Amino acid sequence: MAGTGRYIGLMSGTSLDGVDGVAAEFSGDTPRILAHADLPLPADLRAELLALNTPGHDEIGRMSRAAQALADLYAEVVGRLLSHTGLTAADFRAIGAHGQTVRHRPDLGYTVQLNAPARLAERTGIAVVADLRSRDIAAGGQGAPLVPAFHAAVFGTDRPQAVVNLGGIANITLLSPSGVIGYDTGPANLLLDLWCHRHTGRSYDEDGRYAASGQVQDALLSELIASEPWLAEPPPKSTGRDLFNAPWLDRRLADWETRHGPVGAADVQATLLALTAETVAREIRRQMPDCQAAWICGGGARNPVLMSALGAALPCPVAPTDQAGIPAQQMEALAFAWLAHRHVQGEAGNLPAVTGAAGPRILGAYYPGQVR
Structure with a gap:
C-alpha cells in the first residue's frame, strides 16, 4: 500500500x-x-x-x-x-x-x-x-x-553498496541484487567519546584531532578484537552500552599494561579509532568483497581521521551520504x-x-x- x-x-x-x-x-x-x-x-x-x-x-x-x-x-x-x-x-x-x-x-x-x-x-x-x-x-x-529496511528503500539494491552508520555503535547495511544484510559491527563513537572526555575534558574528539596526535598500537588493536567473542559472532546481531562501556575498555587496558607496560592516552584514542574502522571494514570485506561504494552517516561521518581510516581499509570509494542525497546527520x-x-x-x-x-x-x- x-x-x-x-x-x-x-x-x-x-x-x-x-x-x-x-x-x-x-x-x-x-x-x-x-x-x-x-x-x-x-x-x-x-x-x-x-x-x-x-x-x-x-x-x-x-x-x-x-x-x-x-x-x-x-x-x-x-x-x-x-x-x-x-x-x-x-x-x-x-x-x-x-x-x-x-x-x-x-x-x-x-x-x-x-x-x-x-x-x-x-x-x-x-x-x-x-x-x-x-x-x-x-x-x-x-x-x-531497523534502518536497513529504510536504506534499501532509498538506496535500492541494484548494485553492491554499503551504508555505514557511525553513531555510538557502528552498524552496516549491505545492499545488493541478492538481498539485504545488516547488523551492528561493534563500537564507534561510544568508546572514542568516553576516552576523549576522560583525558581531555571534551565531550568528543573534534575532527579526530586527538586520535591523530597518537599512534595506532597494532598489537593492542589485535588483542582488543580477539578478546571480545561478540565481534566474531555471525549476524543477526546487535549491541550497545550493555557490552561496550568503560569497564569493558578498562579491563582490557589494565590487562594489557600488566603484561606490556603503559600505553599513552593519545595512542589509546588512535587505537580505538582503528578498532572502529577495522571492525566495520572487515565485515564489509567478508560479506561483500565486490562492494562498489560505502556511504557513511552518523556522527562519525564528520570525523575526517575516521573517514580516512575507513578509506584505507576498504577497496571501494568511501563518502558521506550527503553525496548520495541524504545528509549524514x-x-x-x-x-x-x-x-x-x-x-x-x-x-x-x-x-x-x-x-x-x-x-x-x-x-x-x-x-x-x-x-x-
Missing part, C-alpha cells in the same frame, strides 16, 4: 550528544526532507541517561523523570521543525520517536528505550509512533538494526520518520533477514494526537 503524507522523525542515539529531528514528506517510500533541527542534550539529562545504563538507586522513578525530560526536548525540536517549515501540527500524520536506549538485551528478550510518547503527543498535538523495537524482539528478532531521524510512515500505512518496518525475526512486522505503538 503506497501512501503520501508528512511525518517527523526524532532520534537520540547511543552517543548521547543530542536530538536530531527531520520533517519529511513521503510519496510511497520516497522521502523529501522539508526541514532539519537539532538540540544538544542538557548536561544534567545526558549524565542521568548515561547513569541509567547501569543499575542504580530509584531506577524506576529516575527513568520516568528522564523520559519526561527527553519528551519535552523532543517537543522543542518538533516546535523548531514546525517553525522552519511554516506548517502546523495538523499538517503532519505522525512523529516517529525512537527514545533513548538504556538497556538492549535481545538475548534475554527485551530492549528498553526511555520515552514518554503520550506526553510528546500531548505537547505537540501530533500522533506519535514509539516503542519501535519491541515487536521485532517479540517475534524472535534483535530489534536492531539526518539519516537516522529520517529513517524513524519512514518507520512512522510505514506504521500508519499498515506496512512492515523490519527485515527478518536482518533482525532474525520470524517474519515481517508492523513496528511501534500508536499514540493519537489531538482530536480534531
Whole structure:
C-alpha cells in the first residue's frame, strides 16, 4: 500500500550528544526532507541517561523523570521543525520517536528505550509512533538494526553498496541484487567519546584531532578484537552500552599494561579509532568483497581521521551520504520518520533477514494526537 503524507522523525542515539529531528514528506517510500533541527542534550539529562545504563538507586522513578525530560526536548525540536517549515501540527500524520536506549538485551528478550510518547503527543498535538523495537524482539528478532529496511528503500539494491552508520555503535547495511544484510559491527563513537572526555575534558574528539596526535598500537588493536567473542559472532546481531562501556575498555587496558607496560592516552584514542574502522571494514570485506561504494552517516561521518581510516581499509570509494542525497546527520531521524510512515500505512518496518525475526512486522505503538 503506497501512501503520501508528512511525518517527523526524532532520534537520540547511543552517543548521547543530542536530538536530531527531520520533517519529511513521503510519496510511497520516497522521502523529501522539508526541514532539519537539532538540540544538544542538557548536561544534567545526558549524565542521568548515561547513569541509567547501569543499575542504580530509584531506577524506576529516575527513568520516568528522564523520559519526561527527553519528551519535552523532543517537543522543542518538533516546535523548531514546525517553525522552519511554516506548517502546523495538523499538517503532519505522525512523529516517529525512537527514545533513548538504556538497556538492549535481545538475548534475554527485551530492549528498553526511555520515552514518554503520550506526553510528546500531548505537547505537540501530533500522533506519535514509539516503542519501535519491541515487536521485532517479540517475534524472535534483535530489534536492531531497523534502518536497513529504510536504506534499501532509498538506496535500492541494484548494485553492491554499503551504508555505514557511525553513531555510538557502528552498524552496516549491505545492499545488493541478492538481498539485504545488516547488523551492528561493534563500537564507534561510544568508546572514542568516553576516552576523549576522560583525558581531555571534551565531550568528543573534534575532527579526530586527538586520535591523530597518537599512534595506532597494532598489537593492542589485535588483542582488543580477539578478546571480545561478540565481534566474531555471525549476524543477526546487535549491541550497545550493555557490552561496550568503560569497564569493558578498562579491563582490557589494565590487562594489557600488566603484561606490556603503559600505553599513552593519545595512542589509546588512535587505537580505538582503528578498532572502529577495522571492525566495520572487515565485515564489509567478508560479506561483500565486490562492494562498489560505502556511504557513511552518523556522527562519525564528520570525523575526517575516521573517514580516512575507513578509506584505507576498504577497496571501494568511501563518502558521506550527503553525496548520495541524504545528509549524514539526518539519516537516522529520517529513517524513524519512514518507520512512522510505514506504521500508519499498515506496512512492515523490519527485515527478518536482518533482525532474525520470524517474519515481517508492523513496528511501534500508536499514540493519537489531538482530536480534531
